[in-house]
Amino acid sequence: MSAPEAGPADESSAPLAPLDLRGEPRFAWRGVMLDVARRFRPLPDLLRFVDLLAAHGLNVLQLHLTDDQGWRFEVRAYPRLTEVGGRRSESQLGHGPQSTLDGVPHEGSYTQHELRGLVAYAAARGIRVVPEIDVPGHAQSILAAYPEFGVGGAEAVRARIGEPWTRFGISDEVLNVEDATLAFVCTVFDELCDVFDSDVVGFGGDEAQKRRWHEDPRTQELMAERGLVSEDELQAWFLGRVAGHVAERGRRVIGWDEMLEGADAAGGPGAEGAAVGGPTVPTLPADAVVASWRGPVGAELGARLGHDVVLCPDLWTYFDYRQSDAADEPIPVGTVLSLEDVASFDPVPDGAPEWFAERVVGVQANVWTEQLDTRDRLDYAVFPRLGAFAEVAWNGGPLDWAAFSSRLPAYLAWLAEQGVGFRPLEGPRPDQQRPGVPGVPRERAARIAELERLTASLARVSGA
Numbered sequence: 139m140s141a142p143e144a145g146p147a148d149e150s151s152a153p154l155a156p157l158d159l160r161g162e163p164r165f166a167w168r169g170v171m172l173d174v175a176r177r178f179r180p181l182p183d184l185l186r187f188v189d190l191l192a193a194h195g196l197n198v199l200q201l202h203l204t205d206d207q208g209w210r211f212e213v214r215a216y217p218r219l220t221e222v223g224g225r226r227s228e229s230q231l232g233h234g235p236q237s238t239l240d241g242v243p244h245e246g247s248y249t250q251h252e253l254r255g256l257v258a259y260a261a262a263r264g265i266r267v268v269p270e271i272d273v274p275g276h277a278q279s280i281l282a283a284y285p286e287f288g289v290g291g292a293e294a295v296r297a298r299i300g301e302p303w304t305r306f307g308i309s310d311e312v313l314n315v316e317d318a319t320l321a322f323v324c325t326v327f328d329e330l331c332d333v334f335d336s337d338v339v340g341f342g343g344d345e346a347q348k349r350r351w352h353e354d355p356r357t358q359e360l361m362a363e364r365g366l367v368s369e370d371e372l373q374a375w376f377l378g379r380v381a382g383h384v385a386e387r388g389r390r391v392i393g394w395d396e397m398l399e400g401a402d403a404a405g406g407p408g409a410e411g412a413a414v415g416g417p418t419v420p421t422l423p424a425d426a427v428v429a430s431w432r433g434p435v436g437a438e439l440g441a442r443l444g445h446d447v448v449l450c451p452d453l454w455t456y457f458d459y460r461q462s463d464a465a466d467e468p469i470p471v472g473t474v475l476s477l478e479d480v481a482s483f484d485p486v487p488d489g490a491p492e493w494f495a496e497r498v499v500g501v502q503a504n505v506w507t508e509q510l511d512t513r514d515r516l517d518y519a520v521f522p523r524l525g526a527f528a529e530v531a532w533n534g535g536p537l538d539w540a541a542f543s544s545r546l547p548a549y550l551a552w553l554a555e556q557g558v559g560f561r562p563l564e565g566p567r568p569d570q571q572r573p574g575v576p577g578v579p580r581e582r583a584a585r586i587a588e589l590e591r592l593t594a595s596l597a598r599v600s601g602a
């Protein structure tokens with residue numbers, strides 16, 4: 139394919155992959171989220187990843203810097219976050235009930251100096267690095283380092299948590315909601331804003347389990363003092379506080395679509411604060427960006443409420459999901475997300491209402507790395523699916539499969555030239571397989587039913 143006449147080459151001098159990336163991009167936010175919390179990647183790997191994103195005409199790297207399993211961002215005011223939270227003694231091997239532990243210590247973190255270098259390197263290639271610190275759930279690495287920020291008192295938390303989580307999944311652990319804990323979180327975001335110049339910063343908000351808040355008398359007391367009647371409202375209150383602090387630094391937040399839970403009851407985005415049975419409740423700022431990953435409901439509600447929306451529905455954009463249902467697919471997790479499935483992604487279908495279309499600022503592929511412990515395994519999961527995703531981000535979807543297929547030989551040859559360990563179209567090479575490492579494949583219908591259940595409360599508010 140001849141070189142594009144206009145396009146990402148305008149913002150970056152990186153060589154472009156031979157894909158159809160011409161003219162004006164359809165979406166302003168063409169992102170990839172990389173999870174460096176579950177698997178730390180050395181800085182040179184990140185620089186290489188940035189080069190590859192730039193070559194695909196993408197312009198956002200969301201860096202998922204913290205999770206239950208590891209904390210990767212140097213915070214000068216709280217050094218134990220990286221010293222303790224950045225190391226676990228071993229990791230889960232495989233997925234599901236048959237999974238084991240590998241017995242291999244895993245550690246790593248980035249200094250602020252290194253991250254400033256990454257930001258500059260990426261900016262020179264037309265890429266904005268959007269950092270993400272995940273609160274109030276996915277916080278076990280924080281609690282390993284500073285148990286006083288957990289629910290039930292430091293001693294109880296210390297007894298439950300000795301180190302970042304060595305298992306993968308959804309933990310019950312959440313931050314407590316004391317003023318001191320919010321102050322801690324705000325300090326972390328202050329340092330984050332010092333290092334990253336992105337106008338948008340991620341505060342997570344996903345999958346925070348409410349059981350500990352619900353069962354803890356002190357949390358219930360604080361909820362009553364603040365006039366909050368449910369744990370969903372408490373989550374909205376907490377995230378609203380963090381977003382408000384970030385706003386004081388001139389930034390806005392992006393969060394996963396769970397951030398809308400309880401926000402409606404607490405007054406709705408953009409409200410100055412609403413009375414909910416008593417005191418004023420801070421709500422999400424109107425300029426908060428919703429990353430919609432659990433089907434269409436969060437995107438619709440976010441758009442109805444006037445938020446910008448980045449679409450990253452797991453069924454089309456989760457690159458940790460298995461690429462086929464063949465037995466040799468390594469550690470099968472999630473639903474089948476083949477290259478053709480990615481090409482079929484239709485973010486804003488023809489006929490979508492204007493109020494929706496105008497709020498969708500972009501699309502994002504999410505690369506969760508529980509099962510991707512080496513650079514080669516990351517390459518295998520990301521490529522060539524990123525090629526199809528990049529064309530959707532640039533041109534809108536769905537792609538014309540025959541036309542895209544005709545570009546594939548040149549694209550795969552280009553990947554090979556770049557030294558990318560992509561997945562061959564016919565399936566994994568022997569060295570790319572993971573025989574004996576268990577996974578849990580999921581069926582699409584079962585996942586869709588689960589998503590409907592998970593987003594039922596948002597659907598009620600949306601009136602969908």
Ligand code: ACM
Pocket residue numbers: 344345394431
């Ligand atoms: C997510 O996949 N927990 C955003």
